Amino acid sequence: MNIALIGATGFVGAALLEELLSRGHRVRALQRDPAKLAVRPGLEVRAVDVTGGQLAAQLQGVDAVVSAFNAGWSNPNLYDDFLRGSDAIADAARQAGVRLIAVGGAGSLFIAPGQQLVDSPAFPAEWKSGALAAREMLTRLRADRSALDWTLVSPAMHLEPGPRTGVFRLGGEAPVFDAQGESRISVADLAVAIVNELETPQHRRARFTVGY
Numbered sequence: 001m002n003i004a005l006i007g008a009t010g011f012v013g014a015a016l017l018e019e020l021l022s023r024g025h026r027v028r029a030l031q032r033d034p035a036k037l038a039v040r041p042g043l044e045v046r047a048v049d050v051t052g053g054q055l056a057a058q059l060q061g062v063d064a065v066v067s068a069f070n071a072g073w074s075n076p077n078l079y080d081d082f083l084r085g086s087d088a089i090a091d092a093a094r095q096a097g098v099r100l101i102a103v104g105g106a107g108s109l110f111i112a113p114g115q116q117l118v119d120s121p122a123f124p125a126e127w128k129s130g131a132l133a134a135r136e137m138l139t140r141l142r143a144d145r146s147a148l149d150w151t152l153v154s155p156a157m158h159l160e161p162g163p164r165t166g167v168f169r170l171g172g173e174a175p176v177f178d179a180q181g182e183s184r185i186s187v188a189d190l191a192v193a194i195v196n197e198l199e200t201p202q203h204r205r206a207r208f209t210v211g212y
Contacts, residue, residue, distance in 0.1 A: 001025050001026070001064065001199075002025070002026045002028065002062045003025050003027050003028070003064055003065070003066060003198065004029075004030055004058065004059055004062045004065040004066070005017060005020065005027050005028065005066050006030050006050060006066070006067045006068060006069050006089060007068030007069050007070055008029040008068070009031065009036045009037060010068055011187060012103050012191070013068035015187040015188050015190065015191040016066060016068060017043070018191070019194075019195045023199075024042070026042050027042060027043050027044070028044045028045075029043060029044070029046070030048040030050070030058055031045060031047060031048065032047070032049055032050075033047075050088050050089055051085055051088045055088060055091075055092035056093075059092055059093065059095075059098050060096060062096075062098055063099070064098055064099035064100070064101060064198055065089065065092075065096075065098055065100055065101075066194065067086070067100065067101070067103065068103045069103075070082070070130075071130075071133075073126070073130060078129045078133065079129045079133045082133035082134070083137065086102065086133075086140075090140070090141065090148065090150070094146050097147075098149075099149040099150070099151075099198075099201075100149065100150045100151070101150075101152075101153065101194060101197060101198060102137065102141070102152050102153070103194070104137055104138055104153065104207070105127075105131045105134040105135075105154060106131075106156060106157045107127070107128075107131025107132070108131070108135040108138050108207075109157070109173065109174055109175045109209055110173050110174050111174070116135065117131075117157065117175070118131040118132060118135060137152070138152050141205075150205055151203045151204060151207070152206075152208075153190070153193070153194055153197070153208060153210070154207060154209040155185055155209065155210065156175060156185035156190075156210060156211035156212070157175050157182075157183035157184070157211075159185060159186075159187060160185075160186060160187065161186065162186030162187070162188060162189070163186060164188035164189060164191075165186070165189055166192050167189075167212075168185060168189050168192075168193060168210050168212055169212070170193065170202075170208055170210055171209045171210070171211065172207070172209065173209075175209060176209060176210065178211065183211050184211060184212055185210050189212075
Protein backbone atom coordinates (compact mmCIF):
# COMPACT_ATOMS: atom_id res chain seq x y z
CA MET A 1 0.00 0.00 0.00
CA ASN A 2 0.90 3.67 -0.23
CA ILE A 3 0.90 5.02 3.32
CA ALA A 4 1.32 8.60 4.49
CA LEU A 5 3.10 8.71 7.84
CA ILE A 6 3.08 11.69 10.19
CA GLY A 7 5.67 11.78 12.97
CA ALA A 8 8.14 9.40 11.34
CA THR A 9 11.09 10.61 13.43
CA GLY A 10 9.38 10.19 16.81
CA PHE A 11 9.54 7.22 19.17
CA VAL A 12 6.44 5.52 17.76
CA GLY A 13 6.74 6.94 14.25
CA ALA A 14 10.27 5.63 13.73
CA ALA A 15 9.13 2.12 14.66
CA LEU A 16 6.18 2.46 12.30
CA LEU A 17 8.46 3.55 9.48
CA GLU A 18 10.65 0.47 9.93
CA GLU A 19 7.66 -1.88 10.11
CA LEU A 20 5.96 -0.42 7.04
CA LEU A 21 9.09 -0.53 4.90
CA SER A 22 9.99 -4.04 6.06
CA ARG A 23 6.63 -5.27 4.79
CA GLY A 24 7.08 -3.67 1.39
CA HIS A 25 4.71 -0.73 1.80
CA ARG A 26 5.58 2.59 0.21
CA VAL A 27 5.78 5.39 2.75
CA ARG A 28 5.24 9.11 2.20
CA ALA A 29 6.68 10.74 5.32
CA LEU A 30 5.16 14.16 5.95
CA GLN A 31 7.68 16.12 7.98
CA ARG A 32 8.08 19.69 9.12
CA ASP A 33 11.83 19.17 8.70
CA PRO A 34 12.47 16.61 5.92
CA ALA A 35 16.23 16.78 6.52
CA LYS A 36 15.71 14.59 9.60
CA LEU A 37 15.00 11.57 7.39
CA ALA A 38 17.47 10.02 4.98
CA VAL A 39 16.25 8.85 1.59
CA ARG A 40 15.65 5.09 1.50
CA PRO A 41 14.06 2.64 -0.93
CA GLY A 42 10.29 2.84 -0.58
CA LEU A 43 10.42 6.15 1.29
CA GLU A 44 9.39 9.55 -0.01
CA VAL A 45 9.85 12.55 2.27
CA ARG A 46 7.84 15.76 1.89
CA ALA A 47 8.08 19.02 3.80
CA VAL A 48 4.65 19.57 5.37
CA ASP A 49 3.28 21.51 8.33
CA VAL A 50 0.20 19.56 9.37
CA THR A 51 -1.57 22.74 10.52
CA GLY A 52 -0.62 24.73 7.42
CA GLY A 53 -3.81 24.02 5.47
CA GLN A 54 -2.15 22.03 2.68
CA LEU A 55 -2.25 18.57 4.23
CA ALA A 56 -5.21 17.19 2.25
CA ALA A 57 -3.34 17.80 -1.00
CA GLN A 58 -0.39 15.79 0.35
CA LEU A 59 -2.67 12.82 0.99
CA GLN A 60 -3.73 12.44 -2.63
CA GLY A 61 -2.80 9.02 -3.96
CA VAL A 62 -2.28 7.29 -0.62
CA ASP A 63 -4.38 4.44 0.75
CA ALA A 64 -4.22 5.58 4.37
CA VAL A 65 -2.56 8.04 6.71
CA VAL A 66 -1.01 6.88 9.96
CA SER A 67 -0.56 9.66 12.50
CA ALA A 68 1.99 9.44 15.29
CA PHE A 69 1.67 13.20 15.69
CA ASN A 70 3.08 14.68 18.89
CA ALA A 71 3.12 18.37 19.72
CA GLY A 72 6.09 17.91 22.07
CA TRP A 73 5.98 16.68 25.67
CA SER A 74 7.79 19.79 26.91
CA ASN A 75 5.50 22.13 24.97
CA PRO A 76 3.66 24.43 27.44
CA ASN A 77 0.77 24.56 24.94
CA LEU A 78 0.77 20.81 24.40
CA TYR A 79 -2.97 20.30 24.93
CA ASP A 80 -4.10 22.96 22.47
CA ASP A 81 -1.36 22.29 19.92
CA PHE A 82 -1.99 18.54 19.97
CA LEU A 83 -5.70 19.00 19.35
CA ARG A 84 -5.12 21.60 16.64
CA GLY A 85 -2.79 19.21 14.85
CA SER A 86 -5.02 16.18 15.38
CA ASP A 87 -8.08 18.04 14.10
CA ALA A 88 -6.13 19.18 11.03
CA ILE A 89 -5.04 15.62 10.30
CA ALA A 90 -8.59 14.27 10.65
CA ASP A 91 -9.94 17.07 8.44
CA ALA A 92 -7.32 16.35 5.78
CA ALA A 93 -8.07 12.62 5.81
CA ARG A 94 -11.78 13.41 5.51
CA GLN A 95 -11.20 15.74 2.57
CA ALA A 96 -8.88 13.31 0.82
CA GLY A 97 -11.18 10.34 1.47
CA VAL A 98 -8.46 8.18 3.00
CA ARG A 99 -8.38 6.00 6.06
CA LEU A 100 -6.89 7.46 9.25
CA ILE A 101 -5.13 5.46 11.94
CA ALA A 102 -4.16 7.72 14.84
CA VAL A 103 -1.94 6.77 17.75
CA GLY A 104 -3.40 7.97 21.05
CA GLY A 105 -2.32 7.40 24.63
CA ALA A 106 -3.25 4.84 27.26
CA GLY A 107 -4.80 7.54 29.46
CA SER A 108 -8.31 7.06 28.09
CA LEU A 109 -8.34 3.33 28.85
CA PHE A 110 -10.68 2.28 31.67
CA ILE A 111 -8.95 0.84 34.75
CA ALA A 112 -12.23 0.50 36.69
CA PRO A 113 -15.91 1.05 35.88
CA GLY A 114 -16.27 4.72 35.04
CA GLN A 115 -12.60 5.52 35.74
CA GLN A 116 -10.05 6.19 33.06
CA LEU A 117 -6.35 5.87 33.70
CA VAL A 118 -5.65 9.59 33.22
CA ASP A 119 -8.05 10.43 36.07
CA SER A 120 -6.33 8.20 38.62
CA PRO A 121 -4.38 9.98 41.39
CA ALA A 122 -1.19 8.10 40.51
CA PHE A 123 -1.13 9.23 36.88
CA PRO A 124 2.19 11.08 36.28
CA ALA A 125 1.68 14.83 36.15
CA GLU A 126 4.21 15.30 33.35
CA TRP A 127 2.15 13.14 30.99
CA LYS A 128 -1.29 14.41 31.96
CA SER A 129 -1.70 17.27 29.48
CA GLY A 130 -0.85 15.02 26.54
CA ALA A 131 -3.08 12.23 27.85
CA LEU A 132 -6.03 14.57 28.25
CA ALA A 133 -5.51 15.85 24.72
CA ALA A 134 -5.39 12.31 23.34
CA ARG A 135 -8.60 11.49 25.21
CA GLU A 136 -10.29 14.52 23.67
CA MET A 137 -9.05 13.43 20.23
CA LEU A 138 -10.84 10.10 20.71
CA THR A 139 -13.97 11.89 21.89
CA ARG A 140 -13.97 14.06 18.77
CA LEU A 141 -13.41 11.11 16.46
CA ARG A 142 -16.31 9.24 18.06
CA ALA A 143 -18.53 12.30 17.63
CA ASP A 144 -17.65 12.57 13.93
CA ARG A 145 -20.74 12.12 11.75
CA SER A 146 -18.95 12.16 8.40
CA ALA A 147 -17.77 9.15 6.43
CA LEU A 148 -14.27 9.41 7.90
CA ASP A 149 -12.81 5.90 8.20
CA TRP A 150 -10.83 6.19 11.44
CA THR A 151 -9.15 3.95 13.99
CA LEU A 152 -7.44 5.04 17.19
CA VAL A 153 -4.76 2.87 18.79
CA SER A 154 -4.01 3.12 22.50
CA PRO A 155 -0.75 1.46 23.51
CA ALA A 156 -0.33 -0.43 26.75
CA MET A 157 0.18 1.56 29.95
CA HIS A 158 3.94 1.02 29.63
CA LEU A 159 5.27 1.66 26.13
CA GLU A 160 8.96 0.87 26.04
CA PRO A 161 11.93 0.02 23.84
CA GLY A 162 12.23 -3.68 23.18
CA PRO A 163 12.28 -6.45 20.61
CA ARG A 164 9.79 -7.12 17.86
CA THR A 165 8.16 -10.40 18.88
CA GLY A 166 4.91 -10.21 16.94
CA VAL A 167 3.22 -11.91 19.89
CA PHE A 168 0.72 -9.82 21.82
CA ARG A 169 -2.98 -9.51 22.57
CA LEU A 170 -5.53 -6.93 21.50
CA GLY A 171 -8.12 -5.29 23.72
CA GLY A 172 -10.81 -2.68 23.54
CA GLU A 173 -11.57 -0.16 26.27
CA ALA A 174 -9.43 -1.56 29.09
CA PRO A 175 -5.68 -2.20 29.29
CA VAL A 176 -4.35 -5.64 28.39
CA PHE A 177 -2.44 -7.10 31.36
CA ASP A 178 0.13 -9.88 31.32
CA ALA A 179 0.48 -12.75 33.81
CA GLN A 180 2.40 -10.46 36.19
CA GLY A 181 -0.41 -7.92 36.18
CA GLU A 182 1.51 -5.44 34.04
CA SER A 183 0.27 -3.61 30.95
CA ARG A 184 3.30 -3.48 28.64
CA ILE A 185 4.20 -3.40 24.96
CA SER A 186 7.40 -2.68 23.07
CA VAL A 187 7.25 0.12 20.54
CA ALA A 188 8.27 -2.39 17.85
CA ASP A 189 5.29 -4.63 18.65
CA LEU A 190 2.96 -1.64 18.82
CA ALA A 191 4.06 -0.88 15.26
CA VAL A 192 3.33 -4.48 14.27
CA ALA A 193 -0.21 -4.22 15.66
CA ILE A 194 -0.83 -0.96 13.82
CA VAL A 195 0.41 -2.25 10.47
CA ASN A 196 -1.62 -5.43 11.00
CA GLU A 197 -4.69 -3.20 11.36
CA LEU A 198 -3.77 -1.39 8.16
CA GLU A 199 -3.47 -4.62 6.23
CA THR A 200 -6.45 -6.41 7.78
CA PRO A 201 -8.89 -3.88 9.26
CA GLN A 202 -10.73 -5.06 12.36
CA HIS A 203 -11.44 -1.81 14.23
CA ARG A 204 -13.05 0.64 11.85
CA ARG A 205 -14.45 3.75 13.58
CA ALA A 206 -13.29 2.26 16.88
CA ARG A 207 -10.42 2.24 19.36
CA PHE A 208 -8.29 -0.75 20.28
CA THR A 209 -5.35 -1.36 22.56
CA VAL A 210 -2.52 -3.86 22.62
CA GLY A 211 -0.37 -5.50 25.28
CA TYR A 212 1.44 -8.73 26.17
